[in-house]
Amino acid sequence: MKNITYILLFLLLVVLSFSSCVPTRNLTYLKGKQQENPNIGSTTPSNYSLDFTSYRLQSYDILGINVKSIIPSKYDLGTTEASNIQSQGQGGGQNGNALLSGYTISDSGYVQVPLVGNVQVAGLTVDEAASKIKTAVEERFTEVIVKVQLLTFQVTMLGEVAVPGQITIYNMRMTTILDVMALAGEPLVTANRQKIRIMRRKGATLESYYVDLTQDDILTSPLFYVQPGDIIYVEPLKGNKALQTNAPLIGIASTILNLAFFFTNFIILFRR
The missing domain is CATH 3.10.560.10 (Outer membrane lipoprotein wza domain like)
Structure with missing residues (x-):
């Protein structure tokens, strides 16, 4: 019985060696x-x-554009045509809905903003694009805040x-x-x-x-x-492709050998 134990232990070591052959x-x-x-313990950082x-916008990027009034009592976006300049309605928090209502940058680098027209944004950062779109919006509306977000x-x-x-x-x-x-x-x-x-x-x-x-x-x-x-x-x-391919088999073999090793030792102790 002891010989069986030694054989199982040897096989278990062989399996474990196969499963850990990637150098650390x-x-x-x-x-x-x-x-x-x-320099462990030193307070001087590396x-x-x-x-x-910063990422610069390219054609086919999708932007979320939202325009809000600074003074709602003076400029109520909810009752004016400017309320259409929004790409993230009630579902704006959901990525899928936002993409459907976002604005795609064209091949020529323009984004078409409702009620404002085409604004060239390709090659700009998101912050630069927001500033440029805000300038275009302010040609028609005043007291507004423009938020631009890259949705893609x-x-x-x-x-x-x-x-x-x-x-x-x-x-x-x-x-x-x-x-x-x-x-x-x-x-x-x-x-x-x-x-x-x-x-x-x-x-x-x-x-x-x-x-x-x-x-x-x-x-x-x-x-x-x-x-x-x-x-x-x-x-x-x-x-190491063979290791990846045979990983499930190695795991199963390791489990079986562990169980066999456990039961063999249990039988030896029980017979004593």
């Missing part, structure tokens, strides 16, 4: 000199120079992540690739964190980049921040 160095994020020689650039901030996650698919970003300011990775449920153990592909639309061109999340150089790269429409593909580690 491939799983560690943001390695660098500061991590290799950290500083990184951020390279963040979605990022597509593909590859070796727990939850692939489209992710909607509600805080468009300085959202990082690590934020998106966290929303996708963390890359799998078979993911190649050293080779993350980012595909980004620039007008009629699709640009492709590769980033390494295991090195802290990414913190100072403009690619650290995601942009609307980004497609992020997490490649699998070479040579």
